[in-house]
């Protein structure tokens with residue numbers, strides 16, 4: 001009997017240590033959630049596996065999604081567009097050229113949304129959650145539904161300033177015409193359709209024919225030719 005308990009002891013210590021590490025990790029995750037969101041999380045709010053995005057491949061290749069969040073110290077220099085939306089100054093010349101050429105092709109389009117702060121993103125998320133709560137869903141259900149359409153603060157490409165939502169001026173031309181032109185031409189200016197219909201399993205985001213993200217002309221061309229989404233392209237670099 002004595003021998004038995006002795007043999008068990010080291011295992012107990014290991015289990016306790018593992019539990020302590022897991023608990024500590026959860027406390028840190030919860031703490032950072034409270035700091036960034038200003039409220040205590042419910043269990044489904046925390047992605048325990050989320051890491052900070054890798055910036056070593058260059059500003060144009062930062063992968064941000066539900067698993068990789070924007071580094072807290074990320075800074076961006078912005079240029080304001082004529083309608084008040086802002087974008088990272090480094091993508092402005094190519095964006096302008098793309099719009100000039102699309103307009104020359106007879107399209108009427110505009111940047112519906114460019115740069116967003118983490119606070120903007122949180123406001124959008126909160127608004128969506130409230131809509132679902134007003135419809136009678138519980139907080140966790142409402143959050144889950146909202147997340148199907150809205151990225152969590154810290155995980156939206158709009159917070160990088162290198163993504164834009166492009167819409168048609170539908171009084172002058174159709175959305176389809178704009179989306180089709182972009183799908184066929186945006187890569188020439190370094191932009192990719194970030195959430196294609198046939199890649200939703202990988203990106204985790206529904207088809208968004210309006211959301212374009214800058215990666216640079218060479219990368220965009222390769223992605224277009226090989227039909228890769230950004231997650232897949234980044235994987236080829238490893």
Ligand SMILES: [Zn+2]
Pocket residue numbers: 158163164165210211212
């Ligand atoms: Zn977008």
